[in-house]
Amino acid sequence: METIVTEIIKTIKDSDTVIERDMKLLALFFELFRTALGIALEQLDRELATEYKKQGYIVERQDGRTVQCLCGTVSFVRRRMKKPGKKGIYPLDKQLRLKPYQRFSALLMKKVAETATSCVYRKTADIVNRFTLTTLSHQTVKHIVMQSGTLCQEWQDIQRQESPAEETEAPVVYIEGDGLVLRGQHKKQLEIHRMQVYEGREKEGKRTRLIHAYHMASTEYEKTWERAGWYMHRQYGLSHTIVISNGDGGTGYGYEAFQELAAGCKWHGHQRDVYHVHRKVKERLHFAAPKVQEGIRQSIWNHDKTSLALWLDTAESEAEGNDELQDVERLRKRFKNIMRKVMKRVPMQPHKGVHQGSIGTYSSASSLRKAGKRAANGIYFVKMWK
Numbered sequence: 001m002e003t004i005v006t007e008i009i010k011t012i013k014d015s016d017t018v019i020e021r022d023m024k025l026l027a028l029f030f031e032l033f034r035t036a037l038g039i040a041l042e043q044l045d046r047e048l049a050t051e052y053k054k055q056g057y058i059v060e061r062q063d064g065r066t067v068q069c070l071c072g073t074v075s076f077v078r079r080r081m082k083k084p085g086k087k088g089i090y091p092l093d094k095q096l097r098l099k100p101y102q103r104f105s106a107l108l109m110k111k112v113a114e115t116a117t118s119c120v121y122r123k124t125a126d127i128v129n130r131f132t133l134t135t136l137s138h139q140t141v142k143h144i145v146m147q148s149g150t151l152c153q154e155w156q157d158i159q160r161q162e163s164p165a166e167e168t169e170a171p172v173v174y175i176e177g178d179g180l181v182l183r184g185q186h187k188k189q190l191e192i193h194r195m196q197v198y199e200g201r202e203k204e205g206k207r208t209r210l211i212h213a214y215h216m217a218s219t220e221y222e223k224t225w226e227r228a229g230w231y232m233h234r235q236y237g238l239s240h241t242i243v244i245s246n247g248d249g250g251t252g253y254g255y256e257a258f259q260e261l262a263a264g265c266k267w268h269g270h271q272r273d274v275y276h277v278h279r280k281v282k283e284r285l286h287f288a289a290p291k292v293q294e295g296i297r298q299s300i301w302n303h304d305k306t307s308l309a310l311w312l313d314t315a316e317s318e319a320e321g322n323d324e325l326q327d328v329e330r331l332r333k334r335f336k337n338i339m340r341k342v343m344k345r346v347p348m349q350p351h352k353g354v355h356q357g358s359i360g361t362y363s364s365a366s367s368l369r370k371a372g373k374r375a376a377n378g379i380y381f382v383k384m385w386k
Contacts (some may be wrong), residue, residue, distance in 0.1 A: 004032065030071040030133050041076040048091035048220060049079050057081040060088055068089065069105040072133035104144060108134065112141055113148040121145075162209060168236055170199045170212075173229065176246040177253050178273070179221075192217055193224040193252075197231060221252055229261050238265040245269070248276040280334065284327040288315045300335065308335060 006220045011028055015021035049059060060080045067074050078092040097106075104112075114123045120136035128136055136144075177195040178246060179339065198213040212233055218224045243262035246251035247270070256269045262268040285293050292315050299308035312335075 025135065028162045033071050034069075034074050037071075037074050038076045041074075041096075042078070044095065045076075045078040045092040048095060049081065052081050052091050055083070057083045057089075063090075065093075065098075066103070067105055068103055068108060068134055068197065070108050070111065070134065108132075109144050109148050110193070112136070112144045116141060116145050129133075170236055170241055170246065171201060173232070173236055173238075173265075174200065174244045174246070175232070176273075177224075177228070177257065177258070178248060178251060179253065192219060193221045195224055195228045197228065197235075200277045205373055225252075225257070225261075232261050233264075238262070241265050243268045244272050246273055248273045280331065284331040285315050287320065287324050288318050 007028060008025065012021055013025045015024055053059075058081065059358070060082045062077050062079050064075065064077050076092075080088050080090055082088040082097060091205055093100075115127055119127070121141040121276055124141045125136045125138045128134060128141070156211060175195065175197045177193070180192045180194060194215070194217040196210070196213055198210040198217045200211045201208050202211055203209075214235075216224055216227045216231070218227075231245075243265040245255075245258035245262065245268065247255075247258060249272050258270055259268060277300060281293055281296055285296070292311055295311040296308060299305075312332050315331075316325065319325045319328055332377055
């Protein structure tokens with residue numbers, strides 16, 4: 001301890017500026033910590049080797065290993081041990097849960113992946129390098145992020161294999177699904193399938209928060225749907241639960257698909273996503289007056305078929321040319337199909353606890369921007385670490 005104190009005093013005296021002093025002290029403390037951690041790990045390895053020898057293992061060789069942490073690079077030597085008839089292992093790696101060829105600590109990976117959710121890889125590398133003693137490139141950040149996503153997916157698969165948790169009795173459960181297409185280089189496309197399950201929304205100041213939200217995403221549609229079904233039936237006793245679903249009506253996101261997830265529930269109501277319906281009205285009726293477009297939206301909201309037909313007739317009277325007339329006719333057929341198959345919005349309080357406006361957050365502009373950024377960065381399950 002006296003040696004450390006002496007070194008600290010010397011560092012303070014030899015520093016010309018406050019910034020220089022603090023940087024030198026930080027480097028000194030991290031160096032002391034790395035040295036102590038390396039010694040502690042090698043001592044732990046000796047203790048583990050003693051325990052494994054009692055189980056019939058013998059020391060095959062000693063190998064060095066280096067792991068990048070927030071405090072910098074930590075190096076240590078550990079034993080590889082083997083038992084007749086079994087594969088060789090590193091007891092210390094097993095104790096620390098270090099995978100083969102893993103170069104970064106779990107905490108460093110977590111911090112890098114979380115930072116990457118809000119900025120690009122180069123900026124992430126710059127932030128991490130400034131606030132730690134590590135030196136990462138933007139390519140390394142990308143590798144860490146992708147590896148983090150894989151580890152989190154593996155964690156979810158393990159969770160699914162464990163014994164079922166105690167079911168939650170929720171009066172209403174909302175489930176939303178949507179696909180997000182990302183365009184890459186050389187005309188390549190990647191589709192991210194996303195789903196979220198929650199029990200409603202509540203106000204937190206000026207913001208709105210989803211209650212008990214659970215998110216899942218994958219590039220594989222079947223895997224995302226399988227996880228959603230597993231969570232729905234593991235978490236909730238659906239026999240007394242109202243399930244309200246929301247989708248854009250695209251392939252795999254229609255009423256029939258959500259009906260499978262809601263199997264066994266008290267009552268299932270499905271809606272066509274508001275964002276997509278409004279966008280379709282705006283695209284098809286770009287020539288119509290804003291009053292006409294708003295009238296059509298309100299008619300759909302109120303399930304008023306008569307009013308909807310009148311507003312569509314009005315739009316048809318404003319159409320000029322065959323193309324605009326065809327757009328009106330396409331929209332008429334589309335809405336006829338929607339009202340026949342699904343509900344645009346949950347009817348006015350059909351069941352206690354069901355509120356209009358509680359669903360439809362997944363396809364909002366802000367949600368799509370955030371999802372696009374996370375998907376592009378490979379962040380699908382990083383938030384589960386929090």
